[in-house]
Amino acid sequence: MSDEHEIEYKGYKDLPLSPIATGKSLVFKTGGWRTMRPVIDLEKCKKCGICWKYCPDLSILIVDEYPKVDLDYCKGCGICANECPFDAIVMVEEST
Amino acid sequence: MKMVLSGNASAAYGAKLARAEVISAYPITPQTKIVEKIADLIANGEFETEFVKVESEHSAMAAAVSASLVGARTFTATSSQGLLLMHEVLHWASASRTPIVMVNINRAVAPPWSVWADQTDTIAQRDTGWMQFYCESCQEVVDTMLILYKVAEDKDVMMPAMLSEDAFLLSHTSEIVDMPEQAEVDEFLGKFEPEQRLDVENPMSFGSLSMPHQYYYEFRYKMAEAMETAREKILDAEREFEKRFGRSYGGLLDLYRCDDAEIVLIAAGSMSSTIRVAVDEMREKGKKIGLARLRVFRPFPIKELRELAKGAKMIGVLDRSFCFGYEGAFFTEVKSALYDMENRPLVKGYVVGIGGRDVTLDVIHDVINDCMVTKDTKDEPFKWIGLKGGEQ
Numbered sequence: 001m002s003d004e005h006e007i008e009y010k011g012y013k014d015l016p017l018s019p020i021a022t023g024k025s026l027v028f029k030t031g032g033w034r035t036m037r038p039v040i041d042l043e044k045c046k047k048c049g050i051c052w053k054y055c056p057d058l059s060i061l062i063v064d065e066y067p068k069v070d071l072d073y074c075k076g077c078g079i080c081a082n083e084c085p086f087d088a089i090v091m092v093e094e095s096t
Numbered sequence: 097m098k099m100v101l102s103g104n105a106s107a108a109y110g111a112k113l114a115r116a117e118v119i120s121a122y123p124i125t126p127q128t129k130i131v132e133k134i135a136d137l138i139a140n141g142e143f144e145t146e147f148v149k150v151e152s153e154h155s156a157m158a159a160a161v162s163a164s165l166v167g168a169r170t171f172t173a174t175s176s177q178g179l180l181l182m183h184e185v186l187h188w189a190s191a192s193r194t195p196i197v198m199v200n201i202n203r204a205v206a207p208p209w210s211v212w213a214d215q216t217d218t219i220a221q222r223d224t225g226w227m228q229f230y231c232e233s234c235q236e237v238v239d240t241m242l243i244l245y246k247v248a249e250d251k252d253v254m255m256p257a258m259l260s261e262d263a264f265l266l267s268h269t270s271e272i273v274d275m276p277e278q279a280e281v282d283e284f285l286g287k288f289e290p291e292q293r294l295d296v297e298n299p300m301s302f303g304s305l306s307m308p309h310q311y312y313y314e315f316r317y318k319m320a321e322a323m324e325t326a327r328e329k330i331l332d333a334e335r336e337f338e339k340r341f342g343r344s345y346g347g348l349l350d351l352y353r354c355d356d357a358e359i360v361l362i363a364a365g366s367m368s369s370t371i372r373v374a375v376d377e378m379r380e381k382g383k384k385i386g387l388a389r390l391r392v393f394r395p396f397p398i399k400e401l402r403e404l405a406k407g408a409k410m411i412g413v414l415d416r417s418f419c420f421g422y423e424g425a426f427f428t429e430v431k432s433a434l435y436d437m438e439n440r441p442l443v444k445g446y447v448v449g450i451g452g453r454d455v456t457l458d459v460i461h462d463v464i465n466d467c468m469v470t471k472d473t474k475d476e477p478f479k480w481i482g483l484k485g486g487e488q
Contacts, residue, residue, distance in 0.1 A: 012314035017254060017292055018193040019315055021304035 030057070034076035036091040038069050044088035051080035051089060101273045103266035106234040107173060107199040107259075108133035109273075110241030112143045113281045114197070116171035117288075118163035120148035120156045125211045126267045127175040127201045153178035157185035157196075164194035165302055167293040169245065172196065175263065176203035176217045183221065189256045190225025190319065192302060195248030195288070196256040197241060198226075202365060202416070203263040204451045212452020213262040215365065216417040218393075219425045225319055227257035227326060228393040230364035234271040236345055237261060239337065242281060246333040249288050252325045262416075263452065265366035276341050284340055327395045348397035350389035353379060354404060357386030359467045360441075362430055363414040364390040367448070367455040371414075374460040385464060390426060401433045408441045412467045416449040423447075423478050444470055445478030453482070 009015050040051075051067050052060040059074040060067045069080075081089040101109060107130045111119060123131045137143035146168075150156045153174050164170040174182060179200050189196050204214035218228055229244065231237050237259065244257040261267050276284075294302065306312040331347050338344035350368075353375050354360055361371050368389040378385040388404055390397070405411065411434075415424025422428065427445030434440045446463045449455040462481050480486060 009311060009314075012311075012317050015311055015314055015318065017318075018191065018302065019304050019306060019311070020292060021301045025301070 029072045030075050031072045034071075034074060035094055036076040036078060037071065037094055038074065038076070038078065038080050038089050039092050040067055040069065041088045041090070042066055044086050046086055046088075048085070050083050050085065054079050054083045097275045099273050099275055100270050101234050101238075102129065102268055102270045103231075103234050103237055103261045104129035104201070104268065105133050105270075106237040106273055107241065107261070108137060109275065110199075110238045111145075111171040111197075112137055113238065113276060113278065114169060114171070114242055114245045114285060115282070116145055116197075117168040118146045118148065118160070119171045120150050120159035120163070121172045122150050122153050122156045122174065122178060124153070124175045124178040126203060126263045127173050127178070127199070129267070130173040130199060130201075153181040154185055157182040157189060160196045160198075161185060161189050161192055161194050162294075164189070164196050164290075165192060165294045167288065167290050167295075169249075169288040170194070170196045171198070173199040173201075175201040176205055176211075179217045179221060180205065183224065186221055186224035186226060186256075188303070191315065193254040193319075193322075194256060195245070195254055195290075197244045197248060198256070198258045199237070199241070200258050200260050201263050201267045202230075202260050208451075210451045211263060213265050213366065213449060214416055214451055215260070215262075216450075218258065218260050219417040219419070221258070222394065222425065225255060225323070226394065227255060227323070227330075228260065229257065230260045230389075230391060230393065231266065232366060232368050232389065234266070234269070234273050235343070237266070238273055238275065239341065239343055240345070242276070242285060243330070243333045243337055245285055245288075246336075247326060247329045249290075250325075250329050250333075251291060253322050253329050254290070255319070255322050255326060260365065262366040274343075280340055284337065323395050327397075327399075330392065330395075345391055346389070347400070348392040348395070349400035349404065350391045351404065352387040352389065354386035354388060354407075356384055357407065358384040358409045359412065359464065360386045360388050360404060360408045360410075361412045361414060361460075361463065361467075362388045362390055362426065363416075364393065364426065365416065367414065367416065367460075370455060370457060371460055374457055374464060378464060383464075383468075393426075393429075396429055396433065398433045401430060402437060405434050405437060405441055410467050410470065411441050411443045412446055412463050413443060414446045414448050414455075414463065416455075418447055418450065427478055442470060442473055444473050444476075447478065447480045448482070 059070040204210035248257045413427040
């Protein structure tokens with residue numbers, strides 16, 4: 001699959017039959033939609049992976065056994081903070 | 097081989113003959129027998145297909161779209177409320193360019209509850225980008241299903257198609273059907289091979305987003321173009337079908353004794369058979385009357401209608417549906433097709449058969465008699481025929 005964000009078509013004649021996307025969804029960075037950002041307290045984190053499991057946008061990465069938020073794609077839904085049994089994640093307002 | 101089949105069973109056998117690979121359908125009166133017959137054929141080992149049981153018509157169409165995107169020949173069937181529930185996904189099917197074939201049994205829409213013949217359900221889907229065919233006999237159902245797969249899957253068309261049968265009048269009427277030979281059908285249809293499909297080896301996502309400055313507008317233009325192309329493809333497919341199987345149905349507009357007709361009635365579905373009888377009677381009395389059966393509503397047979405209108409003095413359009421706040425849909429569209437013709441005939445609308453009210457020979461006689469005395473339509477562009485308590 002292509003890493004190109006957008007293929008430029010000249011006109012209707014060179015369009016594919018129906019609206020298909022051949023680019024990876026990775027090119028659509030959705031982090032800009034966020035108003036609240038999850039902040040993880042690694043002192044409280046027990047590395048259980050529940051936040052990683054629940055994130056609907058695959059935006060919790062596991063780096064050196066600990067969760068790390070991928071801010072390029074995290075939309076700030078807060079599910080990770082809600083699900084964390086150890087209250088290790090808090091939602092903080094994005095500065096404008 | 098000749099078989100005695102109902103309109104519903106004809107649809108099931110049509111799917112079998114076309115070798116539909118995926119069928120997702122939800123039962124609803126009066127379409128239920130289609131689903132049951134398909135289940136029978138599968139259980140008896142006569143029909144190898146993937147039957148997907150779904151919880152609603154919305155899901156039935158969603159499953160059909162997905163199956164078609166993978167490259168499977170897909171069939172579904174519904175009626176009335178079920179078709180209305182599908183409405184959103186009908187747009188998904190056409191704009192995803194999935195050549196699904198669906199049989200809809202034309203049934204009235206509630207309230208009051210009515211399971212009888214009325215074409216409001218399909219007329220309400222006019223703008224969904226589906227081809228629409230209205231059938232008159234069980235033989236026509238089987239044959240048209242094969243023609244529809246041929247047209248829908250054509251690489252220059254790739255649009256879905258619905259075939260309509262009037263509730264009970266066709267769905268539950270048994271007739272002798274000459275079943276086409278499977279080998280002949282296989283040769284006629286070939287395999288469904290879409291140029292783009294959902295494929296794990298060559299991943300792409302379908303139904304993606306288009307910003308206003310991008311290509312949404314152009315994708316819609318391509319659909320409009322495909323529907324225009326479909327006109328010719330329908331005629332081609334029917335010619336090829338006739339060559340192989342010896343039957344044809346008049347293309348988009350099926351003309352019966354129209355050659356020198358001064359009065360032409362336009363109608364769709366089962367009432368056409370009654371009109372044929374009335375036309376024969378009138379012809380015996382020397383009255384020049386013909387029938388133009390609207391076999392295809394989308395794409396609309398504009399060329400054929402204009403050709404027909406050149407010879408006629410009066411056209412009566414019978415609608416088994418009504419668009420509230422205006423008039424019957426067939427009536428509106430026939431008039432618009434003729435609008436800029438010089439010396440166009442008078443066109444008058446007749447609302448009949450709503451909610452399954454029987455369209456008898458008497459009703460057709462009333463329509464013909466009215467056509468004969470109508471001199472202009474300024475004060476009364478259309479009429480409800482047989483309205484209880486209304487003027488007769």
